[in-house]
Amino acid sequence: MTSHAPARSVHHPTAEDEVVGICQDLLRIDTSNYGDGRGPGERAAAEYVMGALTEVGLEPELFESAPGRANVVVRLPGADAARPALVLHGHLDVVPAAAEDWSVDPFAGEERDGLLWGRGAVDMKDMDAMILSVVRQMAREGRRPARDVVVAMFADEEAGGRFGAGWAVEHRPELFEGATEAISEVGGFSVDVGGHRTYLLQTAEKGIGWLRLVAEGRAGHGSQVNTENAVTELAAAVARIGTYSWPQQLTPTVRALLDGVAELTGLPFDPEDEDGVGRLVDALGPAARFVGATVRNTANPTQLAAGYKANVIPGRAEAVLDTRFLPGHEDEARATLERLAGEHVRLEDIHRDVALEAPFGGDLVDAMVAALHQEDPEATVLPYMLSGGTDNKSLSRLGITGYGFAPLRLPGSLDFSAMFHGVDERVPVDALRFGTRVLDRLLETC
Structure with a gap:
């Protein structure tokens, strides 16, 4: 056997x-x-x-x-x-x-x-x-x-x-x-909002525009009077752009997020009240870094290049901008940058990519929300826009x-x-x- x-x-x-x-x-x-x-x-x-x-x-x-x-x-x-x-x-x-x-x-x-x-x-x-x-x-x-x-x-x-x-x-x-x-x-990570664990599902992204500012002037000796100094023109343009206060503009995604934050915290939400919007953004804690940059277009100078010697006025000066524009606002942002740059500084594209905004609804979104609730039943899920x-x-x-x-x-x-x-x-x-x-x-x- x-x-x-x-x-x-x-x-x-x-x-x-x-x-x-x-x-x-x-x-x-x-x-x-x-x-x-x-x-x-x-x-x-x-x-x-x-x-x-x-x-x-x-x-x-x-x-x-x-x-x-x-x-x-x-x-x-x-x-x-x-x-x-x-x-x-x-x-x-x-x-x-x-x-x-x-x-x-x-x-x-x-x-x-x-x-x-x-x-x-x-x-x-x-x-x-x-x-x-x-x-x-x-x-x-x-x-x-x-x-x-x-x-x-x-x-x-x-x-x-x-x-x-x-x-x-x-x-x-x-x-x-x-x-x-x-x-x-x-997206899909949790934050604490008014004592409620809240998952932020990313439904939108700002667009990207990496731009080069170029000023061209008259090269010459550093000891001479020069009214066509490329560095001067560039510096003025960079200062105007870097200090510009972009207006607040709330897209549907950001409005839906702030509505949800207002409900969770009891804070009022008036889209016309910039200080009130700021308080709602702050209620997101560390995630405010992401969200705070999505209520307006942004443009940050990130690089500068000009000259090769202390006593030589260069004929060309350059800077680089990292601009991020809201969905539907690219043309408006570009026009503002050209105005701020001025007539003696031109903008050149380095890299550009689209802004995106998708609905917070539909079968896929419902499935994502349901999958989160299966593991965390008491949680809230809200949409948000990524600033990157x-x-x-x-x-x-x-x-x-x-x-x-x-x-x-x-x-x-x-x-x-x-x-x-x-x-x-x-x-x-x-x-x-x-x-x-x-x-x-x-x-x-x-």
Whole structure:
């Protein structure tokens, strides 16, 4: 008589089991993007993503837009292939970090005091790790998302996406065939508003206009009288633009957010009362940094260049502006900048990208809100506008509507907005695990 041992069940790690380790692995790959061609590129991180996806039986594609500038895309077949596809995307590059300014090695992926520290911990290797861990779990379990999902990990987001999402949209649009909506970074995180945990779902982005101011005058000896001094003309233009008080203009997204804040705090909301709007913005705590820049256009001088010797008046002087314009207000902002620059200073485009505004409603938004409430039933969810930009700008050229939804339940004491591009960037490990649960629910229901 032959005896047989009982079959052993195979334990597969869950997304919650894996997400912290995947995030650490990604943080330890230096993908610094200096925006000028320097940096290691994203190839090593892209190869890591390829390995994580192929290990569970998926067939992703890695492609480069330039040597080392690597992107990865894979399509997950959905339960209902007739529905439009969803793009779930992240970026693999990070802004540089000066190690001497940090409390830890910015590329060590150190876990300390219940947080993961490192460049990219919130922008946005945390979301990359959540995406990878959830997709791996679904693949191992043989589960399909509710509809086709195009998972993309892009290069170069931190420099405008020319080698990443922008390149893919221009050269590989077939990868996104049938997609109408997208989800990415800088939304879905919690803040405390009047004692209520509130998740900010990103439904809008300001537009980007990086501009060069150019003044040309008469070169000459520094000891002579010169009424056509390019430096003087440029300095005056920079001062006018840098000190200009832009008028308050509230878009539908910002109005909806402030309405919600007023309801949670009991503060009055009068769109014409700038001081009252300021009090509502301040009620968002650290998130006020994000929101405060979305009630008006902005233009900040960031660079200056002129001359080569103390006693030589240069014939040309230049400055760079970082301008961010509200949806629907680009032409108005440009006209204001040209007026402030004056007749002797011209504006040249360096980089421009669109402003976006999507409705806070519809099936996808309802599914995101429901997924959050499954994990945090008493929470409030409000829309907000991002003062920066994401790769959703590039995808919008294909008619894809993008949202920011990297779900994180955060302690009220964490100054989350300061983590973006900041020193000692870090994210709570519990928030990563929370995010995987929310994201898993979302993919099954959206």
